[in-house]
Amino acid sequence: MDFWKLMAIVHAKQSILNPMRAEKMTHFVDMLNLSEGSRVVDIGCGKGEFLNRLHEKYGISGVGIDKSPYFIEDCKAAKTKRAPEADIEYLLMDGKDYQPSEQFDLTCCMGASWIWGGIRDTLEALTSMTKPGGLLVLGEPYWLKEPDPEYLVMEGCKREDFHSHRENVLMGDEYGVTCVYTLVSDYMDWDEYEAPHWWAVSEYSDEHPDDPDLPEIWEYLRKSRETYLKHGRDTMNWCLYVYRKPVHPML
Numbered sequence: 001m002d003f004w005k006l007m008a009i010v011h012a013k014q015s016i017l018n019p020m021r022a023e024k025m026t027h028f029v030d031m032l033n034l035s036e037g038s039r040v041v042d043i044g045c046g047k048g049e050f051l052n053r054l055h056e057k058y059g060i061s062g063v064g065i066d067k068s069p070y071f072i073e074d075c076k077a078a079k080t081k082r083a084p085e086a087d088i089e090y091l092l093m094d095g096k097d098y099q100p101s102e103q104f105d106l107t108c109c110m111g112a113s114w115i116w117g118g119i120r121d122t123l124e125a126l127t128s129m130t131k132p133g134g135l136l137v138l139g140e141p142y143w144l145k146e147p148d149p150e151y152l153v154m155e156g157c158k159r160e161d162f163h164s165h166r167e168n169v170l171m172g173d174e175y176g177v178t179c180v181y182t183l184v185s186d187y188m189d190w191d192e193y194e195a196p197h198w199w200a201v202s203e204y205s206d207e208h209p210d211d212p213d214l215p216e217i218w219e220y221l222r223k224s225r226e227t228y229l230k231h232g233r234d235t236m237n238w239c240l241y242v243y244r245k246p247v248h249p250m251l
């Protein structure tokens with residue numbers, strides 16, 4: 001079935017598409033302390049929730065990019081409702097093809113570092129798009145413990161795809177940006193992200209009994225639920241990392 005349709009169904013009940021609950025996102029937005037009117041790019045922007053929150057708090061303008069036609073439609077609908085006057089453009093495209101003609105005050109990629117093949121190339125890509133003195137926000141998993149080989153098979157990833165929290169923090173130095181803030185997830189964040197997928201599919205299934213994709217949707221749900229409950233919940237965590245690009249090169 002169409003992958004983007006599957007993702008839209010699974011995430012139907014959520015506007016934040018990562019394991020950080022709404023109150024902590026509010027705290028995170030407050031903590032960024034942006035200047036009024038800052039320019040922001042969010043690559044893999046999901047439903048545009050982060051950009052809308054930044055606009056509501058700081059009057060930002062900017063660009064949101066996502067490869068899902070469903071989520072870009074959600075972004076446009078949310079903008080019409082919450083920020084009709086805002087200078088925020090939503091682009092349906094592959095994030096790795098985005099070549100901006102400007103540098104931003106804040107660049108962001110939460111939960112989509114695979115766009116560039118991992119956190120290292122994401123740091124490199126975002127650093128080049130960030131003004132000196134600007135911020136980078138990366139939402140990235142990290143290993144809580146060495147992953148069970150069964151988990152790697154179930155999740156379809158490799159041990160080296162992700163790093164420890166310490167490595168993610170220190171890695172910024174290699175790209176000339178300093179990690180200045182971290183906000184990690186807890187069980188409540190994870191459960192508030194994962195369980196609504198189960199709820200959304202259960203409702204969708206009742207509302208669309210004739211959808212020929214239903215068996216595939218349920219197969220996906222059961223596999224991801226088991227992967228999370230059997231291993232993921234105690235193996236992998238998530239963090240919003242803020243890195244700062246200095247005006248003068250780091251010593």
Ligand SMILES: C[S@@+](CC[C@H](N)C(=O)[O-])C[C@H]1O[C@@H](n2cnc3c(N)ncnc32)[C@H](O)[C@@H]1O
Binds near residue numbers: 017
């Ligand atoms: C885990 S979700 C996070 C969404 C959003 N950043 C948030 O935290 O709410 C990952 C997002 O990346 C998008 N995505 C996946 N591959 C992409 C690509 N190659 N280019 C742009 N966006 C992509 C997905 O459609 C999805 O919206």
